[in-house]
Amino acid sequence: MSTNQAAKPVIIRDAINMALADAMADDEKVVVLGEDVADPEEGGIIGVTKGLSSRFGEQRVRSTPISEQAIIGAAIGASLVGYKPVAEIMIMNFTTLAMDMIVNHAAKLRYMSGGQTNVPIVIRTMAGAGASQGGQHADFLEAWFAHTAGLKVVAPSNAADAYGLMRSAIDDPDPVLFIEALPIYWKPGACPEPGHRVPIGKAHVAVEGSDVSIIGYSRMMNECLAAVEALCAAGISAEGIDLRTISPWDQETVLASVAKTGRGVIVHEAVVPFGVGAEIAAVVTERLFRQLKAPVARVGAPFTPVPFSKPLETEFLASPGKIVEAAKALM
Amino acid sequence: MKTYRPDSPTIIEMFRRMALLKANDERARQVIKSGLIRTPYYSYRGQEVIPSAMSVNLTDQDYLCTVYRGIHDMLAKGLPLRALWAEIAGRVNGTCKGKGGPMHLTYPKKGVMVTTGIVGSSMPIATGIAWGAQMAKNGRVVVACFGDGASNIGAFHESLNLASLWKLPVIFLCQNNRYGEHTRYAKATSVAHIADRAAGYSMPGVHVDGNDPIAMYGAAREAVERARAGEGPTLIEAMTFRFHGHVLGDADAYMGKGEKEAAIGADPYPAFRAKVIADGIASEARLAEIESGVQADIEDAVKFALGSPFPGKEELTTDVYGAVS
Numbered sequence: 001m002s003t004n005q006a007a008k009p010v011i012i013r014d015a016i017n018m019a020l021a022d023a024m025a026d027d028e029k030v031v032v033l034g035e036d037v038a039d040p041e042e043g044g045i046i047g048v049t050k051g052l053s054s055r056f057g058e059q060r061v062r063s064t065p066i067s068e069q070a071i072i073g074a075a076i077g078a079s080l081v082g083y084k085p086v087a088e089i090m091i092m093n094f095t096t097l098a099m100d101m102i103v104n105h106a107a108k109l110r111y112m113s114g115g116q117t118n119v120p121i122v123i124r125t126m127a128g129a130g131a132s133q134g135g136q137h138a139d140f141l142e143a144w145f146a147h148t149a150g151l152k153v154v155a156p157s158n159a160a161d162a163y164g165l166m167r168s169a170i171d172d173p174d175p176v177l178f179i180e181a182l183p184i185y186w187k188p189g190a191c192p193e194p195g196h197r198v199p200i201g202k203a204h205v206a207v208e209g210s211d212v213s214i215i216g217y218s219r220m221m222n223e224c225l226a227a228v229e230a231l232c233a234a235g236i237s238a239e240g241i242d243l244r245t246i247s248p249w250d251q252e253t254v255l256a257s258v259a260k261t262g263r264g265v266i267v268h269e270a271v272v273p274f275g276v277g278a279e280i281a282a283v284v285t286e287r288l289f290r291q292l293k294a295p296v297a298r299v300g301a302p303f304t305p306v307p308f309s310k311p312l313e314t315e316f317l318a319s320p321g322k323i324v325e326a327a328k329a330l331m
Numbered sequence: 332m333k334t335y336r337p338d339s340p341t342i343i344e345m346f347r348r349m350a351l352l353k354a355n356d357e358r359a360r361q362v363i364k365s366g367l368i369r370t371p372y373y374s375y376r377g378q379e380v381i382p383s384a385m386s387v388n389l390t391d392q393d394y395l396c397t398v399y400r401g402i403h404d405m406l407a408k409g410l411p412l413r414a415l416w417a418e419i420a421g422r423v424n425g426t427c428k429g430k431g432g433p434m435h436l437t438y439p440k441k442g443v444m445v446t447t448g449i450v451g452s453s454m455p456i457a458t459g460i461a462w463g464a465q466m467a468k469n470g471r472v473v474v475a476c477f478g479d480g481a482s483n484i485g486a487f488h489e490s491l492n493l494a495s496l497w498k499l500p501v502i503f504l505c506q507n508n509r510y511g512e513h514t515r516y517a518k519a520t521s522v523a524h525i526a527d528r529a530a531g532y533s534m535p536g537v538h539v540d541g542n543d544p545i546a547m548y549g550a551a552r553e554a555v556e557r558a559r560a561g562e563g564p565t566l567i568e569a570m571t572f573r574f575h576g577h578v579l580g581d582a583d584a585y586m587g588k589g590e591k592e593a594a595i596g597a598d599p600y601p602a603f604r605a606k607v608i609a610d611g612i613a614s615e616a617r618l619a620e621i622e623s624g625v626q627a628d629i630e631d632a633v634k635f636a637l638g639s640p641f642p643g644k645e646e647l648t649t650d651v652y653g654a655v656s
Contacts (some may be wrong), residue, residue: 031466059466065496070455070489077459077473080444081394083466085459100486104449105456113437114428115650117444149651173653200655 002198003160012184016048016124016161019064019166022194024056027084029059030170034071034088034124038063044088046126046185046208072101075121076109084170085121092127092179093136095145106175107150121176122169128182128219129269129317134308138182140218140270145177146247146279152200153246155179157221159189161244172200179246181219200222203250205257209239211270212327215259215280216267217243222320224267227323227330238327246276251283259286262293265329267318272300294330299323335552339612341387343462345544346607346618348383351625353596353600355412356545358629359402359419363579364386367637368420368435373400374575377542380599381506381569381583382407384547385474388555389442394464396445396457397476399434400506400573404476405481412628416636430646450511451484453477454503458490461499461564472558473501479568480511491532491566500558502551503566506541508573513585529566542599574598 010018023030032052036044041063042207043050065070068089074084089095095102102123110118129138146153152174156162162180169176206221207228214231216224221242231238239257243249258264264284266277277298284296299318307313337345356376363372381608386407397404406415410426418425419433426438434448445456457475464471482505494501505525509516522528529536533577535557540548547569554565567619572594576583583591607613 062497065489065492067489067493069486070458070493073452073455073486073490074459074462077396077444077456077461078458078463078466079459081460081463081467082438083463084510100449100452101455105445105452109437109445110653111650112427112431112435113439113650114426114430115653116427116437116439118653152652165412172655 002164002193002196003190004193009188010159010191011158011186011188012162013046013048013158013186014178015163015229016180017050017167018051018192019163020049020052021055023167023170024052024060029082030086031062031078032085032086032088033062033064033074035066035090036063037061037088045090048124048180049088068097069101072098072106072123075123076101076106076119079119079121080117086170087121087123089123089125090207091137092125092141093139095125095141102145102151102175103148103285107148110174111150118173119175120173122166122178123175124178124180126180126182129306129313131185132308132310132313135305138306139178140268142179142246143270143275146276150174151247152176153179154200154243155181155218155246157184157218157242158187160192161198161204163192164196165200165244167195168197168200171197176200179218184219184222197276198244201245201248201250203244203253204242205239205253206242207238209237209241209261211237211263212263212265212329212330213239213241214255214265214267214323215241215243215254217246218269220267220269223318223320223323226320227327230320230324231327236327236331249280254280255284255287259288259291260292265297265299265323265326265330267299267323269318270300271303272298273303275300297326297330299326335549337387337548341548342549342607342612344387345383345548346603346613347621347625348386348407349379349603350601350622352379352383352406354622354625355402355406355629358633360575362580362633370419372433373577374573374579375400375403377574377594377598378490378506378508378571379403380544380547380603381504381541381571384544385504385551388552389472389474391441393444393471394444394457394460394473395476396447396453396460396473398446398450398453398478398481399448400478401446401476402433402436405436405438405443405446409444410438410443412438412587412632413635414438415633417552417639419640420636421641422636422639423646424639425608428646429642430650451477451481454486454490458494458499458502459499459646461494462497464500465497471500472555472561474504475501476504476506478511479505479507479509479516479525480519482528483519490565491529491534494564495532495534498561498563500561501564502554502558505566505568506571507568508571510577512577515585524568526566526568534564534566536566536568539567539570542597544599544603
């Protein structure tokens with residue numbers, strides 16, 4: 001059982017907090033660092049780490065200066081000598097300031113050392129448009145990291161998966177980028193069972209269907225599942241797949257689904273060109289070309305920065321309507 | 332303030348390390364120029380004093396993070412010659428199975444944790460290792476090596492601030508060889524001495540002649556003692572010069588006329604050799620014996636490396652990820 005049905009629902013923010021607290025209680029090598037993560041700074045702007053420094057002390061829950069490169073460097077270094085740091089980069093756009101540490105070092109030290117060292121760190125970061133933040137605080141940049149050998153990338157859509165993926169990410173012997181989505185932090189869901197792990201690399205078939213596979217992750221699962229419902233109401237049996245892990249993505253589950261339905265729509269918040277959807281569409285097409293009843297479709301943002309003005313921001317984002325339209329075009 | 336001075340056995344050990352480093356660089360340039368090994372090579376000839384004087388103050392359990400011009404740092408720290416040469420030659424029995432190369436040599440058994448090809452990036456990771464040592468309360472210290480050019484990159488400033496704030500046991504060891512790639516110090520750096528920048532991060536900044544083994548030993552020892560005592564980081568700026576430019580084959584046309592010749596004329600190696608003899612610490616015969624000993628070890632390593640197999644194709648896709656338990 002991955003969830004505790006008797007317990008009250010929890011929101012994603014609190015599920016992540018529970019996962020961090022449980023991991024810290026289970027293993028004293030788990031440490032947390034990042035801007036504002038200690039309680040006197042309120043446990044981060046969202047409050048994901050609230051309560052951890054009171055419970056585990058400021059040695060293990062360290063607020064840092066606004067120094068993204070130093071934060072990830074500190075996490076990498078501590079991980080090389082036996083610790084399991086969970087580093088927070090407040091907003092995904094700020095990972096740009098630590099790209100050297102993430103891409104040149106965290107991702108490659110195992111390989112370049114011939115397996116003598118490894119970097120078991122988790123990098124938590126927040127993405128997601130819709131809160132009128134404009135161009136530098138909302139980007140989903142997962143494709144950059146998924147394109148880097150040596151990194152793993154996960155993006156949960158609900159509280160139970162957030163808990164289970166965080167526990168797996170902390171257990172993992174390699175660096176894992178854990179993407180949290182601002183628009184769904186307060187989304188309630190079934191309470192995760194303490195200690196439960198969601199394996200990295202395993203997708204979840206959220207709704208079964210037979211005519212078209214709708215594949216998404218993170219906050220876009222809300223839009224995907226709304227589209228699945230609307231399609232069903234229109235007499236089209238849609239299957240909804242929550243990828244959960246972006247890299248390595250679950251080819252087995254996705255290919256089995258599209259082989260069954262003959263149609264696939266991949267949905268993400270990020271811009272469409274060179275995105276995760278392109279990789280999935282390429283693999284699906286390479287493997288299932290003769291079984292496809294229609295070309296694989298992608299739904300995501302147009303090739304623009306995230307705009308500020310509300311109507312533009314709304315237009316930028318994928319919506320259930322856009323997903324339904326894309327799916328219907330395949331029929 | 333105490334002035335630490337090395338005793339006679341330490342002086343002889345520093346000389347041995349300098350002899351090893353110098354001979355190794357000479358042999359490396361020779362082998363690479365002959366075409367037997369294909370690699371870009373960043374000669375450290377001229378900078379041997381700094382790691383020799385630093386490393387005699389460290390144990391195998393202390394840590395080193397260094398950069399692409401760093402083979403002298405690793406050898407002084409104890410990285411074995413055979414594994415070094417096999418790695419430089421891209422062979423499977425190199426330190427990193429031939430997958431790192433000279434810019435990414437790693438050997439945790441002797442504390443060589445990270446070698447980076449990115450200017451300045453030794454420092455954030457060294458700071459993190461020092462945080463780990465502080466949490467583990469194991470008394471270990473970390474040395475982060477970098478060049479003068481790296482003091483202008485953000486990583487330097489973020490690392491010094493964090494290390495000072497958290498009082499971490501790390502020594503920031505700047506080997507100021509007066510050039511960042513092809514650009515002279517004064518054209519790239521706004522302060523007269525990099526050591527001056529320590530004041531901005533509330534830590535001691537030590538400007539020392541990195542070609543003077545006795546002075547360098549004293550500066551290194553003091554910084555190590557301070558770190559071990561939990562008093563926090565030190566920035567050492569050790570003045571030196573690289574005799575063979577940025578990368579092997581560099582024509583050095585950007586240098587001032589006579590600058591390189593003057594530096595080579597002041598080569599610290601023969602100077603220290605003469606001093607050790609003149610001070611009666613060791614005889615000429617003893618030093619010659621040390622030199623022929625390291626030379627033989629290097630020849631053995633070169634032969635070992637060139638006779639070693641290349642990695643099999645399966646190595647291409649191993650060590651990207653570890654096994655999930």
